[in-house]
Amino acid sequence: MEFSNSCSSFSSSSVDSTKPSPSESSVNLSLSLTFPSTSPQREARQDWPPIKSRLRDSLKGRRLPRRDDDTSLFVKVYMEGVPIGRKLDLCAFSGYESLLENLSHMYDTLIICGKRDRKHHVLTYEDKDGDWMMVGDIPWDMFLETVRRLKITRPERY
């Protein structure tokens, strides 16, 4: 039987019927599965292939075979209001706690994860899609795969 490019056939019945859920970024699904990685819209789907979350997380977090064992991941760190930034190797930390500890020491003030409020310096990060996100929601390994830079926000003033 006639069969056209699999990219377009995927979009046949379901382009509009799968609406983005709050946890996924909004993406044109006809692109996501078969497009090469040059597409800026490309985003991993959370519901395909059909594997359980724990396996999905473990695959996302693993190191790709190309990388050597002495990995480092230097990212820029800015404190809001301070023009000169720092650089930090995230691979030197085992998790969020040690990262926060280190940053707090570096900037000589308590820095936390979570929502912005009036009292605290809160850590945020820019992910590979260019979005600014709250630190701490995803497993550490997954965070390392997606973080591009860090920003420490100042306590909110009204």
Place this chain on the structure above:
Amino acid sequence: MNYFPEEVIEHVFNFIASHRDRNSISLVCKSWHKIERFCRKKVFIGNCYAINPERLIRRFPCLKSLTLKGKPHFADFNLVPYEWGGFVHPWIEALSSSHVGLEELRLKRMVVTDESLDLLSRSFPNFKSLVLVSCEGFTTDGLASIASNCRHLRELDLQENEIDDHRGQWLNCFPDSCTTLTSLNFACLKGETNVAALERLVARSPNLKTLKLNRAVPLDALARLMSCAPQLVDLGVGSYENEPDPESFRKLMAAIQKCSSLRSLSGFLEAAPLCLPAFYPVCQNLISLNLSYAAEIRGNHLIKLIQLCKRLQRLWILDSIGDKGLVVVAATCKELQELRVFPSDLHGEEDNNNAAVTEVGLVAISAGCPKLHSILYFCKQMTNAALITVAKNCPNFIRFRLCILEPHKPDHITSQSLDEGFGAIVQACKGLRRLSVSGLLNDQVFLYIGMYAEELEMLSIAFAGETDKGMLYVLNGCKKLRKLEIRDSPFGNAALLADVHKYETMRSLWMSSCEVTLGGCKRLAQNSPRLNVEIINESESNRMERNEEDERDKVDKLYLYRTVVGTRKDAPPYVRIL
């Protein structure tokens, strides 16, 4: 049988374990129904909303073991929102205030809270076994309650749960007097583990047969643990990324040598392959090997390991094993009954020349492993010819799940649809109970399924079919169908509404991203008092106003199931029960 006193009949019934047989027995006559209810110890409830706890307790007052399942299967793939339902608390509350002497609770896809676990731990003095599979909503504080209060705990088995790890001291909460553990699985915990507490616990549990560790348990601890538990049968190794120093490695080898009862291995999260040789001595006895989290174990390390596992019956592996690796499995593992091959490259980032597994691997396995009856196979491509060959080689399949990673992908050699291939499978495998189809498929495959799959109980369909006829063939043909789950396929109201009574013979139907409309669902619900018809529209909250509602709107997600207790009261706002 009616001439025997009740005690004798009851004694006979106690030899019948299967809940299906028990259900059949209870339908024979009133007197058998009555006898059976009072002696049923294990109750299985496949859908927690099909019945309620009060009725359960009324009917089976002597129950000791309860199995409950909550969310539909597709919840495993993030298709069901967290607060959809499946709350265990009302069940535990009801059981707690009754006289039921609960000893075992097995939950799958349910929402469990610390409060529930605490109540559970305090309500049943003889509680022995807690098994939680794919559950969420609790933290290690709940585990601490179980550890502290369940004096006779034998089994704590946590499989694939989302547990908020407070890095507390839950392992410390097992009292020194607790020596009855036979099974402890906390592999899914993400935080740090109090290794010292764990070692003490294992040392005082001489009956411990199953131990599955999480990633926080390092290599030297593993060696010590195995030394004090040489009786282990089932071991889940944590992770050990660093290459071990010779001394640690030697100690590990020495410990493993003593574990002559070891039959099952899993874990190896982020394991360095150089540690594997320590396990070579036990490979010849292994029946079950789960390397699906061991992404770092590949190539020759993996092949060497597998070549030693001649008695393997169950193998779970990543597709990085490749067709070549599967050929080795086929040549080595002649006792293989169950194989699962999971995808390792979710983004298509890796070199396509190492194209994971294909039809070649599947055919090799089917030819080499005569006892194979269950398979879950994620692959990049498939052909009808391969499936026809597999069907000829393995007519004994009970479970056949094939997932071609790219939706709508045809036979990569002929460019035809895969209807004939799957048709061959259902025709040859007369005992097939579970089937998942994928790749490019028309309605024809469903005609074959309806015609031949007489024993089929569960069918999963994704991105398949052409018209409503496809779904109709299945509904009309598969007499034993219990669960049907469909996503992203062009089935609509005509198929949904053709035979409404069919759904009362099934546990449930799931349809997401299909063509069914709100109007169709409403009509279905109107004619079916014994069905709950649920519509899940998460992102449509701004369209919830009734006046904007259009019956022609397609429904995102439809989940319907039979029930004897009517509409549930615990659904969140975006779930509409018609």
